[in-house]
Amino acid sequence: MGLRTLSVNEQVALLFVIMFGVLVLAWVIWFALSLRDMGEAAQQRHGRFARDLRAVWIGAMLFWFAWMSGPVGATLLFGIVSFLALREFITLMHTRRGDHRGLLLAFFVVLPLQFVLAGGRWFDLFTVFIPVYVFLAIPVVSALAGDPGRFLERNAKIQWGIMVCVYGLSHAPALLILEFPGYAGRGAFLLFFLVIVTASAQIAQEAASRWLRTRPAARHIDRSFSARAWWLGVASAALIGGAMYWVTPFKPLQALALAALAAGAGTLGELVMRALKRDAGVASWGHASALTGAVGLLDRIAPLAFSAPIFFHLTRWYFDV
Numbered sequence: 311m312g313l314r315t316l317s318v319n320e321q322v323a324l325l326f327v328i329m330f331g332v333l334v335l336a337w338v339i340w341f342a343l344s345l346r347d348m349g350e351a352a353q354q355r356h357g358r359f360a361r362d363l364r365a366v367w368i369g370a371m372l373f374w375f376a377w378m379s380g381p382v383g384a385t386l387l388f389g390i391v392s393f394l395a396l397r398e399f400i401t402l403m404h405t406r407r408g409d410h411r412g413l414l415l416a417f418f419v420v421l422p423l424q425f426v427l428a429g430g431r432w433f434d435l436f437t438v439f440i441p442v443y444v445f446l447a448i449p450v451v452s453a454l455a456g457d458p459g460r461f462l463e464r465n466a467k468i469q470w471g472i473m474v475c476v477y478g479l480s481h482a483p484a485l486l487i488l489e490f491p492g493y494a495g496r497g498a499f500l501l502f503f504l505v506i507v508t509a510s511a512q513i514a515q516e517a518a519s520r521w522l523r524t525r526p527a528a529r530h531i532d533r534s535f536s537a538r539a540w541w542l543g544v545a546s547a548a549l550i551g552g553a554m555y556w557v558t559p560f561k562p563l564q565a566l567a568l569a570a571l572a573a574g575a576g577t578l579g580e581l582v583m584r585a586l587k588r589d590a591g592v593a594s595w596g597h598a599s600a601l602t603g604a605v606g607l608l609d610r611i612a613p614l615a616f617s618a619p620i621f622f623h624l625t626r627w628y629f630d631v
Contacts, residue, residue, distance in 0.1 A: 322377060322498050325557065329370055329506065336363060336513070363513070368610055373505050376483065377498045385429040385483040391611065392421060396475035398607050402590040403467045408457025412448050412468050420444050421476050428484040436484065437623070440477040445469060474579075475608075478615030481622040488622070490559045490631055499557045503565075504572055504621050506554065507547040508613045511573035512580065515543030531585045540577060547573030559629070572621040579616025583608050 340360060372391065376384035400413065420440065427436040449465045485504065486497040518539035551569020555562045586608070625631070 321557075322502070325499070325502055326374060326377075329502075333363070333367055333370060370505065370509075373501060376486065376501070381483070381487045381497075382429060384486050385425050388479055388483045389422065389425040391607075392425070392476050392479045393417065395479065395607050395611050395615075396421065396471055399471040399475055399586075400468075402586065402608075403471070405467075406457060406459065406464065408452060408455035408459070409464055409468065411451045411455050412465065415448065415451055416444075416468060416472050416476070420472060424476050424480045425483070428480045429487070431487055433484070433626070436480070440472060444472060448472075474612070474615050478579075478619050479611060481618035482614060484622055485618065488625070488631060490629065493559045496559075500621075500625070503551065503554055503558050503569070504617060505614070507551040507569040507573045508576040508617045510550045511543040511547035511577050512613060513543075514546035515539045515577055518542040531588055532581055535581050535584075540574070543577055544570050544574045564628075568621060568624060571624060572617040575620040576613030576617035579612040580609065582616070583612035 340363060344360075372387070376387050379387060396417065405413070424436070424440060427433075427439060448469055449461075452461065452465050452468075482501060482504075485500045488497055488500060490496075516534070516539075519534040519536060522538060522542075548566045548570035551573070552562050552566030554569075555565035558565055560568065
């Protein structure tokens with residue numbers, strides 16, 4: 311029986327079986343290697359890989375729950391994740407009493423309204439609501455609080471947190487309901503495609519940085535991040551995306567190009583979040599949890615928060631949907 315004879319739900323279910331099967335295989339390989347290499351440096355590398363693999367598992371489970379709950383449930387689910395991510399972001403930043411109005415606006419007005427716009431398919435307003443209207447509203451609300459101390463820095467932090475944790479993540483459920491002509495009801499495949507290529511780039515980049523001698527591109531942020539490893543991660547994700555074109559409305563070269571752009575944005579987003587952690591004076595998320603309650607959610611959602619807007623807008627622009 312060919313794939314084309316299966317229903318949409320059966321095709322998506324098959325893709326989930328493949329995805330979780332690959333993740334189980336990756337876990338088994340990691341476990342075997344961790345038993346063989348017992349040196350301290352090797353254990354540190356294995357621990358880092360285990361953390362990245364755990365983040366991929368969380369993303370895969372999140373996507374599975376989103377698909378099971380349908381468009382409305384997926385929008386609510388990603389909205390909750392967005393709320394938790396924004397909360398974690400704020401716990402790492404230094405805020406003042408004058409920021410409280412802006413934070414209330416961000417959590418209880420901007421965030422739910424952004425996801426309502428996504429769920430309602432009001433994409434024209436959805437794409438400009440935060441970058442235009444919220445960008446202007448946050449400093450106005452802060453100014454009305456009457457606290458000029460470090461005004462620009464404080465508002466920039468709030469606006470940037472909203473852009474990543476709310477604006478970026480809201481594009482994930484938007485992909486589920488993005489409709490192509492002749493592709494109705496298959497939005498889950500687009501999000502699946504995005505999750506796979508983003509995760510593939512992370513894993514390939516981490517593997518390349520471990521096994522190749524590379525010069526760090528941002529030594530004071532992440533000693534394992536290098537241009538060569540990044541390019542190899544993007545190339546691997548592009549090849550995987552090109553091979554998966556059949557689950558999307560794209561042609562092979564279109565799928566390859568979109569996968570490369572989304573994967574590149576996702577891995578750079580992960581680097582940005584590590585820079586944020588360094589700026590906040592957090593050496594590890596375990597230390598951050600003890601101090602602020604942060605659990606590393608920002609690290610885990612960063613690739614998707616950076617890749618989803620790029621993928622969504624390029625798709626809408628190129629295919630005029």
